[in-house]
Amino acid sequence: MAEVGRMKLGSQGLEVSAQGLGCMGMSAFYGPPKPEPDMIALIHHAIQSGVTFLDTSDVYGPHTNEILLGKALKGGVREKVELATKFGGIIGSDGKGEIRGDPEYVRSACEGSLKRLEIDCIDLYYVHRIDTRVPIELTIGELKKLVEEGKIKYIGLSEASASTIRRAHAVHPITAVQLEWSLWSRDVEEEIIPTCRELGIGIVAYSPLARGFFSSGKKLAESFTQHDFRQYLPRFQPENLDHNKTIFERINEMASRKGCTPSQLALAWVHHQGSDVCPIPGTTKINNFNENIGALSVKLTREEMAELESFAAADSVKGDRYASEVPTWKNSDTPPLSSWKAS
Incomplete structure (x- = not known):
C-alpha cells in the first residue's frame, strides 16, 4: 500500500496526512446513510493506513456525520487524527437552506459540534459558506475568541472569494481554504490559489474526483439513487453528460497507458499541484479508499x-459546478465592517 506521508x-x-478523507457521503447527499459499523470500520482503516485528516460538517445529515465521527474517535482514536468540521450552512425542516455567520451563531454552532463529536477542541474549524449579510471580520472575530478559549486550534474558510480570504486573514491567520479543485473544476486557479499562496494559506481540495465522475464516467449518473443530490448538478444533466463523458474516456485511455485507474490519475494530478495542497476524496468503500491512496x-x-x-x-466542460442559486466563492463577498458599525 502507498506511503501516505x-x-x-x-x-x-x-x-496533516498528505491525503485526507471526506466523510460527507457516509451520512448525506450521496444517497441514503451508509451502515454505521461499516463506516466506523472504514474510518479506522483510513487512520491505520496513515490517512488521519478527517473532514466533516454540521450540515452533513444534518448533524449525523459529526455524531458518526464522534463514535469512531472513541477509545484513544481522537489523539491520532486531525479533525476538521464546518459551520454556517443550515438546512431547515422544510429542506430550504440558510447561511449564518453572525457571532452568536458562530459560538452556538461550535458548541454544538463539540458536543456531537464528543471532543474538547476542533483541530480545524471552517466557515463552510460565507454569510454575505455579515462582515467577514465579525465572523472571524468570534472564531478568534474560540481559538483563545481553546475550543478550536485553527481557522479555515470554504468557498470564499480572494477578497474575503484577505479580509479574514487580516483579523486572524487563516490556516486553510477548502475549495473544489479537480481536472474539471479549475476556476479557482486564476485568483484564489495565488491569494492563498501569497498569504501562506494551505489548500484543501474537495471533490478531486469530480464527485465520482473520474471513477466511472457516465455510468455514475445511471446509479444515482433518489436522495443523491448529484442528479441535480448541471454537469450531470443528460445534455451536458454526453459531452463531458469524452473527458473521462480520454483520462481512462491515458490511465491504461500508465498502468493506473482513471481516478488515480485524476487524483495524482491534484497531488502534483504543490506541497501546499491536500485533496480529501470521499468514499464509503475500503476498496475505493485503497485505490485513492494508490494515487500517491x-x-x-x-x-x-x-x-x-x-x-x-475550461471550455471543454459543459455545465456549472452547482445550480445557479447555490452559494459559491463567486458570490461570497460581505459588507465592509464600516457599514455594519454605522447601521
Missing part, C-alpha cells in the same frame, strides 16, 4: 500534466 497545512503549525504513487511528468489538462480545458 505528512504535510504542513498553512503557516500556523498544523500538520502515480508520478506525472510536465508533459503528462499538460496532456491531462488539455482533456479538460
